[in-house]
Amino acid sequence: MTAPLQTQEQPLRVTEIFHSIQGESTYAGQPCVFVRLTGCPLRCTWCDTEYSFYGGTTFSIDEILSTIRAYGCQLVEVTGGEPLAQPAALPLIARLCDAGYTVLIETSGAIDVQPVDRRAKLILDVKCPGSGMTDRMHWPNLDYLTAKDEAKFVLASREDYEWARGMVAQYRLADRCPVLFSPVFGSLDLRALAEWILADRLSVRFQLQMHKYIWAPDMRGV
Numbered sequence: 001m002t003a004p005l006q007t008q009e010q011p012l013r014v015t016e017i018f019h020s021i022q023g024e025s026t027y028a029g030q031p032c033v034f035v036r037l038t039g040c041p042l043r044c045t046w047c048d049t050e051y052s053f054y055g056g057t058t059f060s061i062d063e064i065l066s067t068i069r070a071y072g073c074q075l076v077e078v079t080g081g082e083p084l085a086q087p088a089a090l091p092l093i094a095r096l097c098d099a100g101y102t103v104l105i106e107t108s109g110a111i112d113v114q115p116v117d118r119r120a121k122l123i124l125d126v127k128c129p130g131s132g133m134t135d136r137m138h139w140p141n142l143d144y145l146t147a148k149d150e151a152k153f154v155l156a157s158r159e160d161y162e163w164a165r166g167m168v169a170q171y172r173l174a175d176r177c178p179v180l181f182s183p184v185f186g187s188l189d190l191r192a193l194a195e196w197i198l199a200d201r202l203s204v205r206f207q208l209q210m211h212k213y214i215w216a217p218d219m220r221g222v
């Protein structure tokens with residue numbers, strides 16, 4: 001009977017590892033290697049990555065590192081699915097930081113981010129009412145964000161916009177880190193959102209999912 005593997009040795013379920021143009025956050029436009037981990041405890045109404053909820057392939061952390069290394073790209077994003085739903089994501093993130101990568105963590109905000117290596121940069125999605133997942137948020141996460149991190153609001157409607165505007169004010173988020181307002185792809189009028197932000201003089205960054213305009217909205221691996 002062999003001893004149970006420690007978290008740091010546990011393999012991870014991986015949906016895909018790919019090299020693309022970062023489509024979101026203040027890093028948008030930069031070449032980036034994405035590690036999309038499998039599984040998510042949430043079901044956002046507008047999720048564009050349902051294919052990552054199940055399946056995937058087992059990778060050791062060493063196998064993930066060597067796959068990433070082959071791309072020769074300095075920027076790495078760990079995403080999903082919900083990457084922090086797998087405990088072994090924490091040692092993966094630490095190993096990526098040890099290897100000298102700039103590491104972004106795309107996370108739902110539903111899982112405590114305090115255990116995440118502080119060298120990594122959190123891109124934390126604050127789930128608006130339109131996602132149907134607001135109640136799943138781990139609210140202390142918002143007080144934990146620092147200037148290296150980013151808070152993102154995916155907006156499905158004017159109601160989501162007004163809710164997000166209130167949260168930005170309540171947590172003084174724009175004083176803490178970059179705040180991203182991102183329309184649900186294809187379902188919120190882009191000009192309207194831009195004009196709401198201007199009219200309210202919000203210190204937020206209007207963002208689009210750039211990769212969906214370069215390739216296709218429902219294409220995997222980009």
Ligand SMILES: C[S@@+](CC[C@H](N)C(=O)[O-])C[C@H]1O[C@@H](n2cnc3c(N)ncnc32)[C@H](O)[C@@H]1O
Nearest residue numbers: 046047048049080081082106107108125184185
């Ligand atoms: C697929 S999730 C994976 C990481 C993590 N589970 C999360 O929710 O942040 C990555 C990001 O894709 C964005 N996203 C997913 N579906 C979207 C859609 N239909 N329109 C706009 N953004 C979307 C959300 O900002 C989400 O944070």
Ligand SMILES: Nc1nc2[nH]cc(C(=O)O)c2c(=O)[nH]1
Nearest residue numbers: 021022023024079106211222
């Ligand atoms: N190109 C590209 N950029 C991204 N930024 C965040 C993504 C995600 O799915 O987490 C993503 C993605 O799926 N593709």
Ligand code: SF4
Nearest residue numbers: 040043044047081108
């Ligand atoms: S938390 Fe992320 S992966 Fe999970 S359903 Fe929501 S958008 Fe999709």
Ligand SMILES: [Mg+2]
Nearest residue numbers: 048049079222
């Ligand atoms: Mg995506």
